[in-house]
Amino acid sequence: MRLDYLTIFPEFFDVLGISLLGKAVDNGIVDIHAHDLRTWTHDRHRTVDDTPCGGGAGMVMKPDPWGEAFDDLLGADPDPSVHVVIPTPSGTPFRQDDAAQLSHADRIVFCCGRYEGIDHRVIDYASEHWSVHELSLGDYVLNGGEVAALAMTEAIVRLVPGVLGNPESLSEESYSQDQEGLLEYPVYTRPASWRGWDVPEVLMSGHHGHIAQWRREQSRELTRRRRPDLLTDE
Numbered sequence: 001m002r003l004d005y006l007t008i009f010p011e012f013f014d015v016l017g018i019s020l021l022g023k024a025v026d027n028g029i030v031d032i033h034a035h036d037l038r039t040w041t042h043d044r045h046r047t048v049d050d051t052p053c054g055g056g057a058g059m060v061m062k063p064d065p066w067g068e069a070f071d072d073l074l075g076a077d078p079d080p081s082v083h084v085v086i087p088t089p090s091g092t093p094f095r096q097d098d099a100a101q102l103s104h105a106d107r108i109v110f111c112c113g114r115y116e117g118i119d120h121r122v123i124d125y126a127s128e129h130w131s132v133h134e135l136s137l138g139d140y141v142l143n144g145g146e147v148a149a150l151a152m153t154e155a156i157v158r159l160v161p162g163v164l165g166n167p168e169s170l171s172e173e174s175y176s177q178d179q180e181g182l183l184e185y186p187v188y189t190r191p192a193s194w195r196g197w198d199v200p201e202v203l204m205s206g207h208h209g210h211i212a213q214w215r216r217e218q219s220r221e222l223t224r225r226r227r228p229d230l231l232t233d234e
């Protein structure tokens, strides 16, 4: 899997060189390239923004640098196997299913906007050539797409075979299919008693059936309380 990041702050993505993702890069499972969008500017000030047509506050990212970056990185031939991800507050919510689908992609290009956003013709152009995903991290607004791209990257890449040491851990996480899309149950480790708080007895019983039942009940109760929207049978 090759991941490209178009951004005016490429150093944001230096962090991808550490921890699990760093190992995935070292193992050749993932190939990461961060690009400074100003590479594709030609004026003395390396300008990437301009005033919004129709007025309004702030600045809008000019289309030209994006178009030239696409030309260099992707060429002009349409290829639906290339996924262009545009983090934006106006996008569809990024969910675990999106991470799962994108984890099968061979190529993902993250377009990280700043200011008031990217000239919409860039999205129109990209949509004619590649598979475009305008995705929101949540119902809040960041200052740009970089932090969202990092979060989405981790959610996607950790699902790629060979990236996580123990793939079994994926099956018991919140939102995983094995968890029936429910929130993950509470987890405990040693010591059995800590500052007056004890590990639930059932987890110390060694009775796998009872433990599995307790965990299912905990997941459903937690989901009912915190995310009733995830419950499909109520």
Ligand SMILES: OB(O)c1ccc2cc[nH]c2c1
Pocket: 087, 088, 089, 112, 113, 114, 115, 116, 117, 136, 137, 140, 141, 142, 143, 144, 145, 146, 148
């Ligand atoms: O909240 B976000 O995911 C996000 C994404 C892109 C831009 C561009 C300017 N503000 C942004 C916010």
